[in-house]
Amino acid sequence: MQITDTAAIVTGGASGLGAATARALAGRGAQVFAVDLPDAVGKAPVVDGVTYTAADVTDAEQVQTAVEQAAGAGKPLRIVVNCAGIGPSARIVGRQGPHDIDLFRKVIEVNLVGTFNVLRLAAAAIRETEADQQGQRGVVINTASVAAFDGQIGQAAYAASKGGVASLTLPAARDLSSAGIRVMTIAPGIVDTPMLATVSEEFRQGLADGVPFPKRLGTPEDYAQLALNIVEHDYLNGEVIRMDGALRMNYPR
Secondary structure, three states, X not given: OOOOOOEEEEEOOOOHHHHHHHHHHXXXXXXXXXXXXXXXXXXXXXXXXXXXXXXXXXXXXXXXXXXXXXXXXXXXXXXXXXXXXXXXXXXXXXXXEEOOHHHHHHHHHHHHHHHHHHHHHHHHHHOOOOOOOOOOOEEEEEEOOOHHHHOXXXXXXXXXXXXXXXXXXXXXXXXXXXXXXXXXXEEEOOEOOHHHOOOOHHHHHHHHHOOOXXXXXXXXXXXXXXXXXXXXXXXXXXXXXXXXOOOOOOOOO
């Protein structure tokens, strides 16, 4: 599917994976609507071809407004990339007692329910566009994590939410096949995003050394490149792609 002269929605589009993907899509001629929380949107850099829209992915009305903005921009809405997410860490039973149930709900709400909320509303809008010669109308790319498969200590909520995103991929692809909409998921490994900005260089190097090859952290640009490849590769559908340098997270002894 072509990228040029289409409209695209990227959630979490003000920083990290989303910002890199928004830039990459805009650079290929898409009109990009980067959706993020108001504080993040206010700090986002100006990028040609990218329009920032403040919305909470868990809020149906706000997401619907963002989808209508993208769908009404004069170009067919074809591309949606869900990057919005949070990753707090907490043990199921820690020094302060049992895991905060509200924190668990929050992680599920943002990472899984938020992803589904954008998926369902955007797909409804994409279905109304005219199909191309191959019957395609669009593609939705969601973001899981290697934690969906190799969750670590303190990642019960995060791993559960990302496991849900991974499991959503195939049924969503099957549900939306009749509308000509593909659904794919990227499961990144350790990526150098703002989430890692607070750790020491020594710790970052230790993480990089644990990657089989290449021995470095992933970059948001790596993610963006894969997202563009998925958009353009019409036969990729209903699959989760690990982007992790062959990393398999071991249980720390």
